[in-house]
Amino acid sequence: MDRLNDLPTAKLWEIFQELAKIPHASGNESHIAGWILKFAKKNHIEGQLDKAGNVILRKKASKGFEHAPAVCMQGHMDMVAVRGENSRHDFSKDPLKLKIVEIKDIPYVTADNTTLGADDCIGVAAALAIMTDPDLEHGPLEALFTVGEETSMVGMNAFEANQLKCRYMLNLDSENDEEVTVGCAGGEDARFEFPLNYQSYDRYSAVTLSLAGLTGGHSGIEIHKKRANAIQTLALILREIGNHYNISLQKISGGTFRNAIPNEVSAVIGCAGSDCGDLIKLCKELENGVKEQYAKTDPNLILLAEAESVSSFRGISHDDTMNIIETLCEMPDGIIRMSDEFSDTVETSCNLGLIRTLEDKITTESLMRSFIDTRPVCNILDSIAEKHHVSVAFSNKYPGWTPDKNSSLLKTYCRIYEDFNFKKPAVCVIHAGVECGLMLNKYPDIDVISFGPTITGAHTVDEKVSVYSVEKFYGLLIELIGELAV
Secondary structure, three states, X not given: OHHHHHOOOHHHHHHHHHHHOOOOEOOOOHHHHHHHHHHHHHOOOEEEEOOOOOEEEEEOOOOOXXXXXXXXXXXXXXXOOOEOOOOOOOOOOOOOOEEEEEEOOEEEEEEOOEOOOHHHHHHHHHHHHHHOOOOOOOOOEEEEEEOXXXXXXXXXXXXXXXXXXXOEEEEOOOOOOOEXXXXXXXXXXXXEEEEOOXXXXXXXXXXXXXXXXXXXXXXXXXXXXOOOOHHHHHHHHHHHHHHHOOOEEEEEEEOOOOOEEOOOEEEEEEEEHHHHHHHHHHHHHHHHHHHHHOOOOOOOOEEEEEEEEOOEEEEOOHHHHHHHHHHHHHOOOEEEEEOOOOOOOEXXXXXXXXXXXXXXXXXXXXXXXXXXXXXXXXXXHHHHHHHXXXXXXXXXXXXXXXXXXXXHHHHHHHHHHHHHHOOOOEEEEEOOOOOHHHHHHHOOOOEEEEOOOOEEOOOOOOOEEEHHHHHHHHHHHHHHHHHHHO
């Protein structure tokens, strides 16, 4: 990482490396918030923590720019915590291990077999670097760093609307340096619960099925890539097995976050000992079929089936097993509808992101996204739950962000971008959720755009950020802050 010390963004990278040392998975942001507040105090920046755990920073304008409109830089402190299959990384206490990799002679910063957290600590680091730049002339500056963006935008939901004075907000949570985002989808969570009634089976074998090696990814910006969903793929495999053999489900678990396409899942089922050998052979045949189906999107997919003879197997009935499996198979997942208004843009989607087995029930969590309304998907899930006699509950609904075609901030950014790059940026809306919609609900008169450096593989162990792209992003941010002060 020493190579970053000689770049114009050295201060940004120094801050990012410090943030990477602090565990900050969603729900565990208090330590990173504390570090930011200490950093602010050391640099004579006003800082406070609100009731939700969000950090608000304020810096007075440079001399002569006191009457310029206030600008707020906004990002989130939490990260999606995903580790590789063989990683022992503990996101509750271990620092991230950063490294530089070269891809076609282009340097990227990534982490060792875990997510990187550039989404969105690169944005946080950029804002902190701006606020400590002694040479930058600027108007009043604010920064808002929220908690729980990756789970349910809990921090922005709880943020009280009287704490900022900004006229402009720069959301630093986008992932393509050739784009500026002016709108996004809204979202809503769905949770299914399946009650479990266990019974004992004699002379059964326990079979553990593990589906792993899938590509996974961000359920908003990568949902159109039609990658395999590990949970639903295993459900389809289990349905085929259940159509041939009398099986009993004991447990099933997979996925990491409801907004990440699940890349692994495992289940334990029971079957008659006499059927076990043939069932394992069938698993191999089904694995070959799934590998062929997803050869392009998930080339490393693997299904393992391991059997063990047990004196007594504890599981649910075959009928209850098949009811759960059928429900999982019928759940909408992936693209529901493409947009009529925005070309090549997903309008509505649903991601079956999590499944867990608790003591007396199995639960699933899905995230629905839509530019229009999530209610049609809710209606589908309601019908599926009613058909299979299980419960579904909806929560954490958040609004989308409608583009402002008359945004003066957008016009200024596009002019600066073109001066830097000799071409216009792509003005786009994204299917992923950003916090701008919630912010505009609280501050309807502010002008908002979202931009950032190029980050690939967000929410996966392949997450990486382009070093050159960070240079470009930070240069644009400095120029924009200065321009807005004039």
